[in-house]
Amino acid sequence: MAHPITPLSPPLKDELDIVIPTIRNLDFLEMWRPFLQPYHLIIVQDGDPTKVIKVPDGFDYELYNRNDVNRVLGPKASCISFKDSACRCFGFLVSKKKYIFTIDDDCFVAKDPSGKEINALAQHIQNLLTPSTPLFFNTLYDPYRDGADFVRGYPFSLREGVSTAISHGLWLNIPDYDAPTQLVKPRERNTRYVDAVMTIPKGTLFPMCGMNLAFDRELIGPAMYFGLMGDGQPIGRYDDMWAGWCAKVICDHLSLGVKTGLPYIWHSKASNPFVNLKKEYKGIYWQEEIIPFFQSIILSKECTTVQQCYVELSKNVKEKLGSVDPYFQKLGDAMVTWIEAWEELNRPKEASAAAEPKSVKKEEASPKSK
Amino acid sequence: MSQANIMDDEVDIVIGALHSDLTTFMNEWRPVFSQFHLIIVKDPDLSGEIQIPEGFNVDVYTRSDIDRVVGSSTSILFSGYSCRYFGYLMSRKKYVISIDDDCIPAKDNEGSLVDIVAQHITNLITPATPFFFNTLYDPYRKGADFVRGYPFSLREGVTCALSCGLWLNLADYDAPTQALKPELRNSRYVDAVLTVPVRAMLPLSGINIAFDRELVGPALIPALKLAGEGKFRWETMEDIWSGMCVKVISDHMGLGVKSGLPYVWRNERGNAIESLKKEWEGVKLMEEVVPFFQAVRLPRSAVTAEDCVVELAKIVKEQLGQSNPMFVRAAEAMVEWIKVWKAVQSG
Numbered sequence: 065m066a067h068p069i070t071p072l073s074p075p076l077k078d079e080l081d082i083v084i085p086t087i088r089n090l091d092f093l094e095m096w097r098p099f100l101q102p103y104h105l106i107i108v109q110d111g112d113p114t115k116v117i118k119v120p121d122g123f124d125y126e127l128y129n130r131n132d133v134n135r136v137l138g139p140k141a142s143c144i145s146f147k148d149s150a151c152r153c154f155g156f157l158v159s160k161k162k163y164i165f166t167i168d169d170d171c172f173v174a175k176d177p178s179g180k181e182i183n184a185l186a187q188h189i190q191n192l193l194t195p196s197t198p199l200f201f202n203t204l205y206d207p208y209r210d211g212a213d214f215v216r217g218y219p220f221s222l223r224e225g226v227s228t229a230i231s232h233g234l235w236l237n238i239p240d241y242d243a244p245t246q247l248v249k250p251r252e253r254n255t256r257y258v259d260a261v262m263t264i265p266k267g268t269l270f271p272m273c274g275m276n277l278a279f280d281r282e283l284i285g286p287a288m289y290f291g292l293m294g295d296g297q298p299i300g301r302y303d304d305m306w307a308g309w310c311a312k313v314i315c316d317h318l319s320l321g322v323k324t325g326l327p328y329i330w331h332s333k334a335s336n337p338f339v340n341l342k343k344e345y346k347g348i349y350w351q352e353e354i355i356p357f358f359q360s361i362i363l364s365k366e367c368t369t370v371q372q373c374y375v376e377l378s379k380n381v382k383e384k385l386g387s388v389d390p391y392f393q394k395l396g397d398a399m400v401t402w403i404e405a406w407e408e409l410n411r412p413k414e415a416s417a418a419a420e421p422k423s424v425k426k427e428e429a430s431p432k433s434k
Numbered sequence: 435m436s437q438a439n440i441m442d443d444e445v446d447i448v449i450g451a452l453h454s455d456l457t458t459f460m461n462e463w464r465p466v467f468s469q470f471h472l473i474i475v476k477d478p479d480l481s482g483e484i485q486i487p488e489g490f491n492v493d494v495y496t497r498s499d500i501d502r503v504v505g506s507s508t509s510i511l512f513s514g515y516s517c518r519y520f521g522y523l524m525s526r527k528k529y530v531i532s533i534d535d536d537c538i539p540a541k542d543n544e545g546s547l548v549d550i551v552a553q554h555i556t557n558l559i560t561p562a563t564p565f566f567f568n569t570l571y572d573p574y575r576k577g578a579d580f581v582r583g584y585p586f587s588l589r590e591g592v593t594c595a596l597s598c599g600l601w602l603n604l605a606d607y608d609a610p611t612q613a614l615k616p617e618l619r620n621s622r623y624v625d626a627v628l629t630v631p632v633r634a635m636l637p638l639s640g641i642n643i644a645f646d647r648e649l650v651g652p653a654l655i656p657a658l659k660l661a662g663e664g665k666f667r668w669e670t671m672e673d674i675w676s677g678m679c680v681k682v683i684s685d686h687m688g689l690g691v692k693s694g695l696p697y698v699w700r701n702e703r704g705n706a707i708e709s710l711k712k713e714w715e716g717v718k719l720m721e722e723v724v725p726f727f728q729a730v731r732l733p734r735s736a737v738t739a740e741d742c743v744v745e746l747a748k749i750v751k752e753q754l755g756q757s758n759p760m761f762v763r764a765a766e767a768m769v770e771w772i773k774v775w776k777a778v779q780s781g
Contacts, residue, residue, distance in 0.1 A: 200636070203636055211618070211622055213611050214675070215606050215607060216668065217674035218637055220721070241579060241580075241581060258576055259622055264631075265567075265630075265633075271568075271581050271584055273581070305582070
């Protein structure tokens with residue numbers, strides 16, 4: 065079973081940030097140390113900002129709590145969720161790197177069937193750096209993997225593929241089920257290691273999970289907004305899915321690819337299904353409207369950047385989903401606020417050299433050990 | 435899993451024989467095939483008697499049977515690899531499983547022999563989910579389910595009409611690929627079955643397939659014959675064409691197509707470079723064929739698979755026929771096939 069080996073010089077060391085939302089602690093990083101220590105971390109601390117989150121020694125990081133989010137974004141901070149892991153997208157916003165890997169603090173290193181520990185980040189990088197093939201399904205899955213190729217009948221003109229914007233990884237042990245499924249199958253564990261990476265075809269939607277995800281920030285960053293969830297909001301646990309549907313529609317429009325499959329991480333914590341049910345409840349009904357909305361939306365030809373696509377999407381959300389619930393009006397507005405914040409914090413390099421953005425990095429509190 | 439409820443008498447195994455000596459082949463498959471009815475169709479161009487070992491419930495069809503049933507002018511449809519379609523025509527069963535005669539059973543990651551019949555049948559009798567991608571692949575498999583975010587109204591799925599299996603060892607690569615990478619062998623056993631989403635096209639390999647004959651039998655069509663079509667898989671496109679038709683028709687009829695398990699072990703045969711020397715028109719053809727199938731839409735009035743094939747043939751003739759007479763012939767073959775299919779089904 066071929067893995068991308070961990071080379072002597074970690075790939076994309078200075079081009080990738082790891083974004084971790086947390087409310088508890090970061091003990092899980094100890095297990096990841098061999099694979100993640102060379103990389104810069106952006107920790108988004110949710111919940112009580114007075115709590116001190118200890119970062120294991122040896123990691124280079126910046127940490128933001130709610131006070132920092134408010135400081136950096138001012139009134140625009142309203143678009144960032146509170147008391148929900150959706151707050152992680154703040155980390156995407158403030159990153160200055162090309163690539164992002166985001167992982168939950170209850171996700172550990174998994175082992176492949178041979179017993180070898182899986183370097184999830186290396187696999188994500190491989191996924192992102194090789195093309196996707198959304199226009200025609202390759203029955204042997206990712207043709208760029210070692211030991212595979214395009215099958216007979218695959219048009220040669222489509223073999224160049226398109227740039228990969230998103231790499232969606234999976235989970236062994238606790239699977240990412242919704243509350244009803246968790247209630248019905250409390251003991252089910254995912255033990256099946258499917259040794260494949262594949263491109264999700266153009267025009268097909270999928271439920272994106274934010275637990276083990278990587279993306280090219282320059283290609284799709286502005287679409288990776290995780291919505292309004294948690295405190296004061298009528299739903300939760302739809303953040304990553306919302307970002308996934310928006311991002312997939314935009315990727316399809318801009319000829320970018322989305323891959324799913326390897327790498328696996330080991331998901332250790334099963335969240336409380338009763339709590340989840342309360343959070344998801346409205347979403348389960350709203351989804352029935354949301355999905356046809358995303359399946360039928362057509363973005364106009366004039367939208368050639370992610371930001372333009374996203375703003376157009378937000379208008380459609382307000383117009384077409386506004387009647388489902390007033391929440392979608394708020395969400396549509398928040399999507400616009402997000403893009404405004406994105407533009408402000410991610411000005412093109414020439415402009416930002418002149419205008420120094422508001423101090424993003426926290427100087428005072430936790431020391432950043434190298 | 436109600437696979438045990440599928441009686442042996444609902445399944446036909448159809449083999450197109452491109453070699454006359456099938457002794458080794460049949461013996462290798464004995465543990466998997468012996469309880470089923472087999473239909474072996476001898477390539478009309480093949481000389482010599484078919485040799486099969488004892489102990490199988492088998493019907494063999496040869497050139498004279500083909501001529502008798504469809505007439506000698508139509509029998510051209512069934513030469514080479516396309517001889518298997520005659521088997522589909524003759525079958526009276528609900529499910530058909532068909533593999534090339536150069537494949538033997540594969541072993542899974544645990545070292546057990548893969549029972550392709552059991553897996554294909556499971557694929558066909560469990561629903562497909564073409565409208566939304568499930569990231570844990572087939573949600574009906576034991577130990578899996580729909581993931582968070584999968585709309586509940588789509589969890590019933592649709593009927594699966596076609597199951598496309600895969601190949602270990604010599605994968606189904608085209609001649610240029612195999613010639614470039616002669617050492618390339620597929621050793622990766624991917625433990626997944628997944629539904630190919632609606633409107634997503636795929637290259638259907640005829641090497642290892644199964645289908646619901648009652649639902650889509652007419653849509654597996656021996657229509658596209660390359661001028662240089664030969665006796666190696668690298669030199670054919672008949673299954674690729676057929677697969678495009680079946681996928682478009684399945685999408686139109688609201689049926690599903692699955693891909694993935696089961697695997698067969700495909701043996702070495704032929705020389706890719708030799709095949710390359712023949713004009714690889716098939717490779718060039720795909721450039722036109724794929725955009726056509728991605729865009730084609732069938733009229734609502736086409737309800738059965740037969741109707742769909744006839745409508746598709748019209749559109750093929752109109753749109754693709756302009757650029758290449760091969761497509762005109764394919765369209766005519768499609769119409770001919772439906773005539774023959776209807777005649778045989780009613781007779």
